[in-house]
Amino acid sequence: MSAVLLRPEMLSVKDRGGGIRTRPMVTAKVGSRQMLNGVTVIDPGCAVPLHFHNCEESVLVLSGAGRAHIDGEEHDVRPRDLTWIPAGVPHFFRNVSESVPLEIFWTYASLDATRTVVATGVVIRIDEEHGER
Numbered sequence: 465m466s467a468v469l470l471r472p473e474m475l476s477v478k479d480r481g482g483g484i485r486t487r488p489m490v491t492a493k494v495g496s497r498q499m500l501n502g503v504t505v506i507d508p509g510c511a512v513p514l515h516f517h518n519c520e521e522s523v524l525v526l527s528g529a530g531r532a533h534i535d536g537e538e539h540d541v542r543p544r545d546l547t548w549i550p551a552g553v554p555h556f557f558r559n560v561s562e563s564v565p566l567e568i569f570w571t572y573a574s575l576d577a578t579r580t581v582v583a584t585g586v587v588i589r590i591d592e593e594h595g596e597r
Contacts, residue, residue, distance in 0.1 A: 465495050472503065480593070483510030483559075491591060492575055500590055501571040506530070508565065511558035514582040516551075517590075519574035523547045523557065528566035531558045554582055 470489050477487045488502040503526065506512065514533065523532075525545045532539045532547055534555040541547075541557070549555050559566035577590040 465497075468494050470494065478593075483507030484512060486593075488591075490571075496575060498575060499571060499573060500575060500577055501569065504568050504570060506557060506559040506566040506568070508559050508561045508563055512556045514554050514556045515579045516554045516582070517549070517572065517580070518576070518578045519551050519572055521547075521549045521573070521577075522571045523549070524569040526567040526569055528559060528564050529561050530566040530568075531560050532556075533558070 472487055472489065475487050475489060477485050479485050484504060484506055486502055486504045488500070490496045490499060490501045504512075506528075523546070525541045525543050527543055530541045532541045532555065534547065534549060535553045539547075540560075547555075557566065557568060572590060575591065578587050579590060579593065580587045
């Protein structure tokens with residue numbers, strides 16, 4: 465297995481709808497055996513649906529202003545704020561700006577990471593959602 469240098473501008477972006485775009489970065493396709501990460505951009509006024517994962521997740525705010533809803537509590541977030549979210553904890557991020565995108569860098573502690581949307585119960589593998597599997 466060889467190490468790689470990834471340049472975000474050379475990686476594809478997946479439009480997830482609802483003002484959310486994701487750029488997967490470290491995946492099984494580049495040789496990862498234990499983790500996934502990437503960058504998601506949330507347009508002004510948009511939010512990711514309330515969901516939870518089957519593994520730990522960490523999210524670093526890169527730019528913009530937002531609100532993190534984690535396990536029923538609201539937290540204002542700004543650049544360089546970092547979250548750690550245990551498996552099974554419902555959460556979402558919302559962009560509170562009217563004009564500036566919210567950009568977050570996420571890492572899952574498993575290649576087999578899934579997202580379960582609370583409202584629908586729909587479960588999807590993260591790598592399938594991003595077309596990486």
